[in-house]
Amino acid sequence: MSAPTGSSRPSRPLTKRFGSWTTGVPAGSTADSRLLDTPPSSDFTHTDPWRVMRIQSEFVQGFDSLAEIGPAISVFGSARTKPDSPHYQTGVDVGRLLVEAGVAVITGGGPGSMEAANRGASEAGGLSIGLGIELPFEQGMNQWVALGVGFRYFFARKTMFVKYAQGFVVLPGGLGTLDELFEAMVLVQTSKVTQFPIVLVDTAFWSPLLDWIRDTMVAEGLVSPGDMDIVQLADTPEEAVSLVMAGEAGTKVGAVPRA
Numbered sequence: 001m002s003a004p005t006g007s008s009r010p011s012r013p014l015t016k017r018f019g020s021w022t023t024g025v026p027a028g029s030t031a032d033s034r035l036l037d038t039p040p041s042s043d044f045t046h047t048d049p050w051r052v053m054r055i056q057s058e059f060v061q062g063f064d065s066l067a068e069i070g071p072a073i074s075v076f077g078s079a080r081t082k083p084d085s086p087h088y089q090t091g092v093d094v095g096r097l098l099v100e101a102g103v104a105v106i107t108g109g110g111p112g113s114m115e116a117a118n119r120g121a122s123e124a125g126g127l128s129i130g131l132g133i134e135l136p137f138e139q140g141m142n143q144w145v146a147l148g149v150g151f152r153y154f155f156a157r158k159t160m161f162v163k164y165a166q167g168f169v170v171l172p173g174g175l176g177t178l179d180e181l182f183e184a185m186v187l188v189q190t191s192k193v194t195q196f197p198i199v200l201v202d203t204a205f206w207s208p209l210l211d212w213i214r215d216t217m218v219a220e221g222l223v224s225p226g227d228m229d230i231v232q233l234a235d236t237p238e239e240a241v242s243l244v245m246a247g248e249a250g251t252k253v254g255a256v257p258r259a
């Protein structure tokens with residue numbers, strides 16, 4: 001088919017596939033010139049369509065930063081754990097043992113148990129990763145993070161915890177820790193992720209929660225009895241690391257040349 005020429009050329013349709021952008025624009029302007037014009041107001045950066053672009057960029061930034069980290073385990077736990085707490089030492093030991101087992105350590109990059117796990121990983125010479133989150137009471141990334149990625153949105157950040165780790169170790173924590181734990185449990189329960197070990201450290205801390213799930217949720221038929229097997233309990237860092245490494249992370253370690 002030949003290109004239309006002269007007077008036989010069809011008139012341009014007013015409405016294009018991406019909207020009616022040919023109407024209401026200054027005569028003689030182009031997409032380029034409109035892009036380069038200074039807008040009268042920056043209010044558009046606070047609109048949902050603009051936020052979608054920002055959310056998209058968080059995924060791109062996360063994928064770009066983490067695509068080559070190799071096998072990794074995410075470690076969660078309270079932001080409030082003090083350095084003199086036994087939980088802090090557990091976090092340090094878990095971080096170190098994971099690195100010795102051949103995997104990178106991913107945390108939320110904050111203080112407390114996150115800092116502890118990053119510290120253990122860093123001191124053991126491993127890859128210590130922090131996925132920070134913008135919070136109203138900003139604390140910044142802990143000093144033991146070597147590869148830090150900042151997020152504004154919890155949901156984008158949570159995708160990275162799962163996508164780039166082959167298992168979770170969960171230390172005692174509060175609502176943030178429970179949020180991350182239950183997200184992972186649901187992903188396993190609904191087969192969105194498979195072979196994904198989730199190890200809870202400190203039987204005394206976690207047992208009341210597991211008892212309630214068993215005695216109330218399972219008893220009322222809201223959760224299958226088999227769902228209790230989604231998590232495993234450990235009482236020492238050694239036990240936790242050995243359980244979590246028995247999953248896919250363990251099989252991946254052999255496939256990745258150690259530095």
Ligand SMILES: CC(C)=CCNc1ncnc2c1ncn2[C@@H]1O[C@H](COP(=O)(O)O)[C@@H](O)[C@H]1O
Nearest residue numbers: 076077078079080108109110173174175176177
């Ligand atoms: C002292 C304080 C509250 C600092 C908050 N600073 C934080 N920085 C980074 N991640 C966080 C922070 N607070 C909560 N989280 C996320 O939620 C979990 C801890 O929350 P929580 O303390 O258990 O409920 C962490 O695994 C982390 O991914």
